[in-house]
Amino acid sequence: MNPRITDVRLTPILVADPPLLNTQGVHQPYTPRLIVEVETADGVTGVGETYGDSKYLELARPFAEKLHGRQVSDLNGLFAIADEVAVDSSRISGQVDVGGLRGVQTADKLRLSVVSAFEVACLDALGKALGLPVHTLLGGKVRDAVEYSAYLFYRWAGHPEGVPAEQDDWGAAVDPAGIVEQARRFKERYGFTSFKLKGGVFPPDEEIAAVRALAEAFPGHPLRLDPNGAWSVETSLKVADEIGGILEYLEDPALGTPAMAEVAARTDVPLATNMCVTNFAEIKEAFTRDAVQVVLSDHHYWGGLRNTRQLAEICRTFGVGISMHSNTHLGISLAAMTHVASTVPNLHHACDSHYPWQSEDVLTERLAFDDGKVTVPDAPGLGVELDRDKLRVLHRRWLDDDGALRERDDAAAMRIADPDWVTPAVPRW
Numbered sequence: 359m360n361p362r363i364t365d366v367r368l369t370p371i372l373v374a375d376p377p378l379l380n381t382q383g384v385h386q387p388y389t390p391r392l393i394v395e396v397e398t399a400d401g402v403t404g405v406g407e408t409y410g411d412s413k414y415l416e417l418a419r420p421f422a423e424k425l426h427g428r429q430v431s432d433l434n435g436l437f438a439i440a441d442e443v444a445v446d447s448s449r450i451s452g453q454v455d456v457g458g459l460r461g462v463q464t465a466d467k468l469r470l471s472v473v474s475a476f477e478v479a480c481l482d483a484l485g486k487a488l489g490l491p492v493h494t495l496l497g498g499k500v501r502d503a504v505e506y507s508a509y510l511f512y513r514w515a516g517h518p519e520g521v522p523a524e525q526d527d528w529g530a531a532v533d534p535a536g537i538v539e540q541a542r543r544f545k546e547r548y549g550f551t552s553f554k555l556k557g558g559v560f561p562p563d564e565e566i567a568a569v570r571a572l573a574e575a576f577p578g579h580p581l582r583l584d585p586n587g588a589w590s591v592e593t594s595l596k597v598a599d600e601i602g603g604i605l606e607y608l609e610d611p612a613l614g615t616p617a618m619a620e621v622a623a624r625t626d627v628p629l630a631t632n633m634c635v636t637n638f639a640e641i642k643e644a645f646t647r648d649a650v651q652v653v654l655s656d657h658h659y660w661g662g663l664r665n666t667r668q669l670a671e672i673c674r675t676f677g678v679g680i681s682m683h684s685n686t687h688l689g690i691s692l693a694a695m696t697h698v699a700s701t702v703p704n705l706h707h708a709c710d711s712h713y714p715w716q717s718e719d720v721l722t723e724r725l726a727f728d729d730g731k732v733t734v735p736d737a738p739g740l741g742v743e744l745d746r747d748k749l750r751v752l753h754r755r756w757l758d759d760d761g762a763l764r765e766r767d768d769a770a771a772m773r774i775a776d777p778d779w780v781t782p783a784v785p786r787w
């Protein structure tokens with residue numbers, strides 16, 4: 359076996375995305391992702407996936423060059439290489455990460471978001487070379503299937519008129535009846551039994567009404583509401599007071615650890631986050647102040663699957679729950695999430711996944727949800743296969759784009775429908 363890396367391929371793509379609403383605006387019709395392939399001297403190829411905006415691409419390129427000749431098994435070495443890659447200061451000074459969804463942008467967060475795709479690709483290649491699934495390389499699965507929740511979004515039926523986009527048949531969902539209908543469809547198609555509603559879109563009373571309608575339509579099913587930090591402490595407490603009894607947890611009601619700590623101190627409703635605990639440096643303050651009860655990890659920005667396991671161990675030590683956050687992603691990432699989730703004993707909440715919203719993929723075969731679960735692949739590596747024709751088509755779309763869609767910008771996408779739209783100041787309500 360010769361697991362020396364002889365080739366690294368980076369393929370930026372644009373993937374169709376429906377008009378899903380969040381507090382920043384609306385999803386673009388196409389969103390950028392980056393597909394990473396590492397090839398070894400033996401001709402084994404591993405795949406990974408991460409964000410595809412330019413700020414990630416410009417780090418991934420020099421990173422890829424440094425990988426040539428290294429062992430695919432040298433996973434710890436990836437972090438040392440990342441430290442050697444310079445981050446342009448204009449990318450971090452005064453910038454917020456992913457439209458503010460991950461707090462302040464730092465060089466470290468950018469680097470980790472790139473390292474993660476290479477780590478997954480190396481694990482995939484190593485697993486294929488050894489004939490072992492990725493979960494075995496992570497210490498072994500403790501469950502055979504990983505449960506996911508339905509990720510409900512307020513949405514329009516289609517993108518604004520005149521904007522080139524793929525169509526879907528989900529229809530609009532802008533009120534409680536629309537959200538219940540969407541949830542029903544998710545349950546019928548995929549068997550999900552937990553429901554997360556992306557909030558921060560309409561005034562809190564409307565979102566409270568939607569959660570109540572879900573509780574009535576699906577009695578006993580775990581429910582979550584996530585306004586992405588759009589509410590003040592007082593508004594968060596009012597929502598907790600009104601619907602806390604029917605929520606599994608409230609996700610990032612207010613922005614930042616101090617505000618979350620204040621909410622947590624005054625309610626018994628568990629608070630989850632993917633916004634105030636987004637890297638190891640942020641754990642100490644949040645846990646010391648008891649600001650969050652569940653951390654939603656995301657291997658893309660925590661720096662990969664092994665870091666995700668470390669995070670899970672820290673959460674276990676402090677008695678904090680762990681589950682998984684998701685942003686627009688394809689099957690490579692769903693497979694990676696499923697492998698790592700299968701190895702975490704203290705995973706007690708269904709994970710998030712945007713995948714059902716993605717009609718396109720770069721795999722020969724889509725991953726399936728059965729009874730809301732993805733079966734943990736046992737084939738070597740991630741257990742998925744790249745479809746080069748599909749990859750080519752989505753890359754062609756990226757090449758043909760004039761640059762307008764290569765950076766995900768939900769506020770800019772919203773301005774096409776509403777030219778006066780500006781990213782709302784926080785707290786919005």
Ligand SMILES: O=C([O-])C(=O)C[C@H](O)[C@@H](O)C(=O)[O-]
Pocket residue numbers: 378379380459556584586632683684685686
């Ligand atoms: O749980 C979350 O905060 C997210 O999933 C953030 C995402 O960016 C989501 O809000 C979205 O894609 O609109």
Ligand SMILES: [Mg+2]
Pocket residue numbers: 584586609610631632633683
């Ligand atoms: Mg969230």
